[in-house]
Amino acid sequence: MSLMSLTAAELGRKIKAGEATAEQAVRDALDAIEKKDGELNCFITVDGEGALKRAAEVQRGIEDGTLTGPLAGVPVAVKDNMCTRGLLTTCASKILYNYKPTYTAQALEQLTQAGAIVIGKTNMDEFAMGSTTETSAYGETKNPWNLSHVPGGSSGGSCAAVAAEECSFALGSDTGGSIRQPSSFCGVTGLKPTYGTVSRYGLVAYGSSLDQIGPVAKDVTDCALILEAIAAYDTKDSTSVKREAYDFTAALADDVSGMRIGIPRDYLGDGLDREVKEAVLAAAETLAEKGAVVEEFDLSLTEYAIPAYYIIACAEASSNLARFDGVKYGYRAKEYEGLHNMYKKSRSEGFGPEVRRRIMLGSFVLSSGYYDAYYLKALRAKALIKQAFDQAFAKYDVILGPTAPTTAPKLGASLCDPIKMYLGDIYTVSVNLAGLPAVTLPCGRDDAGLPIGLQLIGDCFAEKKIIRAAYAYERTRRYEHSPLQC
Numbered sequence: 001m002s003l004m005s006l007t008a009a010e011l012g013r014k015i016k017a018g019e020a021t022a023e024q025a026v027r028d029a030l031d032a033i034e035k036k037d038g039e040l041n042c043f044i045t046v047d048g049e050g051a052l053k054r055a056a057e058v059q060r061g062i063e064d065g066t067l068t069g070p071l072a073g074v075p076v077a078v079k080d081n082m083c084t085r086g087l088l089t090t091c092a093s094k095i096l097y098n099y100k101p102t103y104t105a106q107a108l109e110q111l112t113q114a115g116a117i118v119i120g121k122t123n124m125d126e127f128a129m130g131s132t133t134e135t136s137a138y139g140e141t142k143n144p145w146n147l148s149h150v151p152g153g154s155s156g157g158s159c160a161a162v163a164a165e166e167c168s169f170a171l172g173s174d175t176g177g178s179i180r181q182p183s184s185f186c187g188v189t190g191l192k193p194t195y196g197t198v199s200r201y202g203l204v205a206y207g208s209s210l211d212q213i214g215p216v217a218k219d220v221t222d223c224a225l226i227l228e229a230i231a232a233y234d235t236k237d238s239t240s241v242k243r244e245a246y247d248f249t250a251a252l253a254d255d256v257s258g259m260r261i262g263i264p265r266d267y268l269g270d271g272l273d274r275e276v277k278e279a280v281l282a283a284a285e286t287l288a289e290k291g292a293v294v295e296e297f298d299l300s301l302t303e304y305a306i307p308a309y310y311i312i313a314c315a316e317a318s319s320n321l322a323r324f325d326g327v328k329y330g331y332r333a334k335e336y337e338g339l340h341n342m343y344k345k346s347r348s349e350g351f352g353p354e355v356r357r358r359i360m361l362g363s364f365v366l367s368s369g370y371y372d373a374y375y376l377k378a379l380r381a382k383a384l385i386k387q388a389f390d391q392a393f394a395k396y397d398v399i400l401g402p403t404a405p406t407t408a409p410k411l412g413a414s415l416c417d418p419i420k421m422y423l424g425d426i427y428t429v430s431v432n433l434a435g436l437p438a439v440t441l442p443c444g445r446d447d448a449g450l451p452i453g454l455q456l457i458g459d460c461f462a463e464k465k466i467i468r469a470a471y472a473y474e475r476t477r478r479y480e481h482s483p484l485q486c
Helices: 008-014 022-040 047-064 105-112 156-163 180-186 220-230 274-289 302-323 338-350 354-364 373-392 418-424 429-433 462-475
Strands: 043-046 077-078 117-122 169-173 187-192 213-217 260-262 293-297 398-402 438-445 453-459
Touching: 008 022, 022 043, 022 047, 022 077, 022 117, 043 156, 043 398, 047 117, 047 180, 105 117, 105 169, 105 220, 156 169, 156 180, 156 213, 169 220, 180 187, 180 438, 180 453, 180 462, 187 302, 187 338, 187 462, 213 220, 220 373, 220 438, 220 462, 260 274, 274 293, 274 398, 274 438, 274 453, 302 354, 302 373, 302 429, 338 462, 373 398, 373 429, 398 462, 418 462, 438 462
Parallel strands: 077 117, 077 169, 260 293, 260 398
Antiparallel strands: 043 117, 169 213, 187 213, 187 438, 398 453, 438 453
């Protein structure tokens, strides 16, 4: 059996006990990538030589007692929008095809200090703009459960790599569900922390008020361990929050007695697939049987989440992506006349159609005459959505619902209708607009054998509550390995 079939926590214990080595773990990950990634396309860059060199250093640290953490020696894959010093960071875009940063993202620095070993950078939707990992300049990633289906996005490469057991765990980023939705489609567990909990320093920005780095793993225990490693106050990130405690593993208790769980009726209406609805309500019933108080309620304002999110996200993207102009780094058009023509041609040739679409939308809503009509209204809607969640959390500890309205669609089915793709984020974008934490974990499969995800949402800085509820539910079912396991 490959060491990649173990959870990160199990592998860490095995290495610490001397039953395996960091080098063996890395070699198993590299072997799995070599065997499977030709079909899946989870990775853009694989750093085999660097990973093996780092594995030898980590093994020495484990043996001399320098590295004692639970993730020491464990291989990790990193979404390709997080800077890695000296290693390609492309954001799955032609415009950054040759970019090697001079520094490493803070969250990744902390993982490295904990002894985790980076094996490569995973595929994604270009600049995290998409829900299927089909907008990548490096080709689409496929779902390990069915190669004719998408893995979700934009962290599809990270989630597919974990599901296919090409790594022990991965890091993703979540702007409007980009960790949770692909985790749901790939049958793994993904956690989006409260905004500001994990440093965004070194994360290539899409929507600065929405982006958050988080873990993707096989189970809730791994996610809690990884979050403990990457969460910290960082003076280099002006949005970073100094929290009183980061002991997320303390919430790993199989006890939801008296926990109040609300299910928004708005999440169970039209557009929700029957099989997804049945699986989610069955999960709610399981938590009720374990002692939780579960009831439905009206959340309201759900219909405004998608338009508010896409206006705000695209407005921020149009500003953030202005820096990619062919001057300092990345792609530059070969033929141009004058500076402005060089800007225009470099950006037109370097960005893909989905990124260009969102930049244009963002520029439009920020333009004179439309700023008040669209952008300011979206900000007001965002504030109202946050108020609606505040009222809900005055009564409930956790909000439960589906992660996505359907299971993974077939490859090519979403790109032909971008609006339909945007509407697929209906259950996830509100969490980012309100800056809340949320976790997704498997709760069943549909008739076609594709995974269904359960989403648990908590109040700001209430990660422990959603981890506790998720762990209690997870204890009632076994982890299901994808068909592409070793």
